[in-house]
Amino acid sequence: MLNWENLLLGERQRKSESKNLPHRNEFDKDYERIIYSSSLRRLQDKAQVFPLQNNDFTRTRLTHSLEVASLGRSLAWNIGEWLIQKEVFKDFAKAKELASLVEVSCLVHDLGNPPFGHYGEDIIRTWFESWFNSEIYKSASEKFGELTEQQKYDFLYFEGNAQAIRILSKLQFLNDEYGANFTLASLGTLMKYPWASNDEKNKSRKKKKFGYFYSEQELFEEIKNKIGIDGCRHPATYILEAADDIAYLTADIEDAVKKKVINWDKVYKEIKYEFEEMYPNEFIKLEELRKKALLNEVPNRDLINVQNFKVYIQGILIFAVVNSFKDNYDSIMEGTFEGDLISNSTARTISEKLENVAFEYVFSDKEVLTLELVGDRVISDLLDLFINAVINVDGITKTKTKHEKLVHLISENFRHIQRVSKKGEPTVEFKDLTLYNRLQLVTDFISGMTDGYAVNLHQELLGVKLP
Known part of the structure; x- marks a missing residue:
């Protein structure tokens, strides 16, 4: 327990x-x-x-x-x-x-x-x-x-x-x-x-x-x-996971509406048709807000409407998650609870609908797919360059060869951390690093990059752009 x-x-x-x-x-x-x-x-x-x-x-x-x-x-x-x-x-x-x-x-x-x-x-x-x-x-x-x-x-x-x-x-x-x-x-x-x-x-x-x-x-x-988390999750982890799910289930759709990837009126009517009976009060209020936006000639009505939708749906999900935690409290504390709070709640079906909307319209969007393919090329090429460098360099005092130059481009902070011994002292020489440490030095460096930094470094190293 x-x-x-x-x-x-x-x-x-x-x-x-x-x-x-x-x-x-x-x-x-x-x-x-x-x-x-x-x-x-x-x-x-x-x-x-x-x-x-x-x-x-x-x-x-x-x-x-x-x-x-x-x-x-x-x-x-x-x-x-x-x-x-x-x-x-x-x-x-x-x-x-x-x-x-x-x-x-x-x-x-x-x-x-x-x-x-x-x-x-x-x-x-x-x-x-x-x-x-x-x-x-x-x-x-x-x-x-x-x-x-x-x-x-x-x-x-x-x-x-x-x-x-x-x-x-x-x-x-x-x-x-x-x-x-x-x-x-x-x-x-x-x-x-x-x-x-x-x-x-x-x-x-x-x-x-x-x-x-x-x-x-x-x-x-x-x-x-x-x-005490021996093979089971911390109870707060379930709350973290639920907060993450609530955030992206609605926000990804809102972003897609802003980018005009989703025809919001069409999608909203589908959701309303499926869930109006389950959540009558929320949809009555949403209809009032949609009419008000139309009457007041609000600009960017789709965006305003989806933002109002986000607020009410998040309210539904929050209520369901809190009750799910309460209902499953004993099994959570015993470490036997399976799944997540939303899928074990009254909001399971509406959350699944929102996931399906995101999958159908957002993650299959041409811009998303194209930029992910750019990311594939960028990260793969950087791994090629830096992994080959760290396994072909014995020391970091020189910068004569291509591999030595590449190793020096890796954050000095990350290189220093690999020098720290179990006693907490920076006494480990680069030549003594294991293969695991060398590979991890590269994944630390690349995974820490921002999207823009990775693209810029990739272009510079391939000669597409000058530093």
Whole structure:
């Protein structure tokens, strides 16, 4: 049985030196640690659905993450108040801890996504699948030693969620090897799939998902033992996931209407026909607002109408998710709950309808498909260049050869992190890096790129454009 005292543990790998104040819990500190970070700022140029946009309306990963954080906080407050009523939480402070924990976890949930959205993950996986069957890999294995199954699967099933854990615990470098030094509870909540890449839970899934890389194995053991998520999710993870689902189910459609990818009147009438009887009050109000927009000759009526639709549908989804958490509370705390909160709620059918709309109109849009193909070429070419470089360079004191020059283009921050020994000292020489460390140096670098930076670097390295 999961225990809230452990689940809300504010402990960190390195003890925090910041002051404890009555209004500021450990998860508030996590929020303050990451809000000023370069890792979070990079999300402003990473695609949510439509990559490489020149307008200021279409959502990026950053605006999406802010919306998810807002929704997650609201859901958590609702659930926290209920837990106070049930006398699970003894006071308001515990409910605030839950709300703060969910909010910061939502804010950073996409931190590890590579350029070009989730398709970027697929590109990296496909590239390594081919590379592991190549003579180049065979030669590199003979030189540096074979990868273990887990190490190999880390790349074959590359996962942005695991990369986010790595960023927060190592790559967002401040003073030492602990990165942003987040609380174990925040890291545990962010770990949506608390198992390794070679775990049977991952192998048996049609869509491969895992929570941490081999390089963060020791950190996971600490989280598992102290938080208690041994093969099961943190309860707050379900709230995070629901907030993410609520955000994108409506926002992706809104962005598509703005870009005139969707004929909103047609789609709205389809949804109204299917769900008016289930949600009569919401659709009565929506009809009133549509008539008002027409009467007032509101410009961009489709956009106004879809934004009103988003507000009311999010209300339906929030209500359903909170009730789903309450109804399934016992199995969530026992670690036996399966699926997610929305699919186990009264809003399952309408959420499925919204997913189908996005699949039919948004993800098959010509612009999205074209730019994803651009991303495929960009990421694949960069992996070709930088992987070949790191396996053909023994030291980084010279910049004479092409491979040496490429290695020097990799962020000095990432190269420094690979130099840090288990004692926390920068004593590891480049020539002593394992094959796993060399490959991870490249995936750290490329997955951290924004869409625009990746495209620009690709053009510069291919000679299409001067630096």
